Amino acid sequence: MVDVDRDDAAPPEGADAPDVPLLRMEGIVKHFPGAKALDGVDLDVLPGEVHCLLGQNGAGKSTLIKVLAGAHQPTSGRIVLDGEEIAIPHPVAALRHGVATIYQELDVVDGLTVAENVFLGHELDRGGFTQRREAIRSTREMLRRLGHPEISPHREVGRLSAAGKQIVSMARALSHDARVIVMDEPSAVLDAGEVQNLFRVVRGLTAQGVAVVYISHRLEEIRQIGDRITVLKNGRTVGRDLPAATTPTAELIRLMTGRNVEYAFPTRPGVPEDAPVVLDVEDLALAGTFEDVSFQVRAGEIVGLAGLVGAGRSEILETLYGARRRTAGSVAVKGRRLRSGSVDAAVAAGIGLCPEERKSQGLVLDEPVYRNITLSTFARIARGGWLDERAERAAAREQVAALDLRPAGVDRAARTLSGGNQQKALLGRWLVHGCDVLLLDEPTRGVDVGARSELYALVRRLADAGTAVVVVSSEIPEVLGLADHVLVVSEGRVVHRAPAQDIDEHRVLDLVMEGTVA
Numbered sequence: 001m002v003d004v005d006r007d008d009a010a011p012p013e014g015a016d017a018p019d020v021p022l023l024r025m026e027g028i029v030k031h032f033p034g035a036k037a038l039d040g041v042d043l044d045v046l047p048g049e050v051h052c053l054l055g056q057n058g059a060g061k062s063t064l065i066k067v068l069a070g071a072h073q074p075t076s077g078r079i080v081l082d083g084e085e086i087a088i089p090h091p092v093a094a095l096r097h098g099v100a101t102i103y104q105e106l107d108v109v110d111g112l113t114v115a116e117n118v119f120l121g122h123e124l125d126r127g128g129f130t131q132r133r134e135a136i137r138s139t140r141e142m143l144r145r146l147g148h149p150e151i152s153p154h155r156e157v158g159r160l161s162a163a164g165k166q167i168v169s170m171a172r173a174l175s176h177d178a179r180v181i182v183m184d185e186p187s188a189v190l191d192a193g194e195v196q197n198l199f200r201v202v203r204g205l206t207a208q209g210v211a212v213v214y215i216s217h218r219l220e221e222i223r224q225i226g227d228r229i230t231v232l233k234n235g236r237t238v239g240r241d242l243p244a245a246t247t248p249t250a251e252l253i254r255l256m257t258g259r260n261v262e263y264a265f266p267t268r269p270g271v272p273e274d275a276p277v278v279l280d281v282e283d284l285a286l287a288g289t290f291e292d293v294s295f296q297v298r299a300g301e302i303v304g305l306a307g308l309v310g311a312g313r314s315e316i317l318e319t320l321y322g323a324r325r326r327t328a329g330s331v332a333v334k335g336r337r338l339r340s341g342s343v344d345a346a347v348a349a350g351i352g353l354c355p356e357e358r359k360s361q362g363l364v365l366d367e368p369v370y371r372n373i374t375l376s377t378f379a380r381i382a383r384g385g386w387l388d389e390r391a392e393r394a395a396a397r398e399q400v401a402a403l404d405l406r407p408a409g410v411d412r413a414a415r416t417l418s419g420g421n422q423q424k425a426l427l428g429r430w431l432v433h434g435c436d437v438l439l440l441d442e443p444t445r446g447v448d449v450g451a452r453s454e455l456y457a458l459v460r461r462l463a464d465a466g467t468a469v470v471v472v473s474s475e476i477p478e479v480l481g482l483a484d485h486v487l488v489v490s491e492g493r494v495v496h497r498a499p500a501q502d503i504d505e506h507r508v509l510d511l512v513m514e515g516t517v518a
Contacts, residue, residue, distance in 0.1 A: 022046060023044070025041065025042065025064070026080065029041075037060055039235040039236050041237050048210070049212070050202060051213050054256060081097055100173030102186065106162075113153065118138075118139045118168065143171055147204055170201065180212075181211070185217070265481035268484055279468050283329040284316070284320075285327050286312075286316075286326055293329070298468065301463065302483045303470050306473070318353075321346050322339075322346040326341070350434075350436035351435060355441050363415075366414075366415060369409070374392045403458065404424075406421055423447060440459065485498070486508075489512075495511050496508075
């Protein structure tokens with residue numbers, strides 16, 4: 001862990017010169033048709049440090065690491081590794097130089113073993129024959145080096161947890177003799193215990209001289225794991241080599257946004273006692289996942305589900321949405337009971353879902369923004385059985401303006417939007433459709449501080465307009481700050497329910513750790 005009492009001040013005159021960077025990116029510029037994604041970015045990373053890269057979605061972080069990974073070619077600028085300028089024309093070249101990137105969407109192959117994944121694409125061979133025994137031995141050694149000797153090289157990766165798959169990705173990086181490892185939102189799918197284990201692994205790597213570039217929107221993580229911070233805004237470096245342990249949060253937010261942002265939740269106006277019940281869930285169960293889940297959501301109310309990853313929260317939302325067939329219980333919207341396992345029935349009844357994995361489950365990334373927004377409203381927009389693209393664009397533009405989605409063009413592909421704006425596009429879909437119940441699963445995952453505040457305000461406006469909202473988040477403060485009423489879920493059961501103002505983070509953690517039914 002970072003020693004928060006260390007002296008991060010610059011050395012006095014005459015003292016030893018600072019360490020020479022292992023990696024230096026100088027004046028990196030990247031043009032795309034009609035846009036400049038990077039405008040002279042500088043980044044210095046020392047050997048054996050955790051260098052955190054911060055910035056709002058759209059600030060240029062993803063483009064920068066793709067340049068480093070060889071996925072994009074810079075328009076200008078240079079990359080220096082160990083004092084020598086290098087070219088990285090493709091991802092294989094990056095690995096040959098010892099630069100490995102672990103993306104948020106892990107690229108492991110579930111159907112292969114751990115050892116096969118570790119050496120995928122650079123299999124060990126001799127005389128044209130794969131050296132399977134040597135691959136297993138080397139994989140076992142790398143897993144031991146990462147502090148996870150319990151993971152078998154023979155195990156099928158699809159049977160591992162998200163944390164286990166992440167360790168496999170790190171082992172793959174080590175198999176390339178990586179000296180620089182880039183981690184993009186590595187904690188996004190981990191619970192609190194797994195995050196601490198991740199930090200232990202990262203510190204083990206840096207103790208061996210490996211440099212880690214760590215990207216996260218969670219400022220509390222940056223404090224714990226980071227050594228120095230570089231901040232990007234609008235494709236430029238606006239803060240360099242800031243001490244992670246001591247730089248004030250207000251200063252980091254000001255650098256990221258260009259303004260002072262209060263990290264606050266909207267005021268809860270309170271739900272009238274006579275507000276009608278919109279969503280009524282009774283004794284809901286999904287065999288082997290959760291059971292005996294009952295709750296109601298009134299018009300204008302936000303109900304939050306708090307708990308650890310794997311507690312069954314996401315599965316509850318998916319069952320309400322009809323994506324999973326319940327094994328017991330009932331779901332009713334405005335008194336009308338829904339058919340089990342039917343997404344069409346749920347949508348027709350007025351239920352909308354913004355899923356946890358918005359890129360793979362919510363958006364059609366290569367389709368334009370307007371098509372993604374109108375996806376659930378085709379029947380209403382179609383004329384004579386044909387889609388009216390003019391009507392689609394008009395409906396989408398209305399939502400883009402209302403949501404302040406940036407950039408505002410509706411014809412650009414959804415994949416070009418930042419995480420926060422992709423989430424706005426999903427919300428826009430249900431605003432166009434007009435839903436009575438909105439289910440939000442991890443709505444701010446991978447979303448920066450400024451965009452989070454906008455999303456919180458938007459969700460509260462939807463509730464104030466009469467929408468019943470159910471939100472799942474792994475960040476307990478987010479649930480407590482956004483919801484009117486909180487259900488604590490542990491091991492597939494609701495173990496506590498209370499008004500949000502009557503429960504705090506410590507109590508939630510006590511409940512989910514013990515799993516005791518209250």
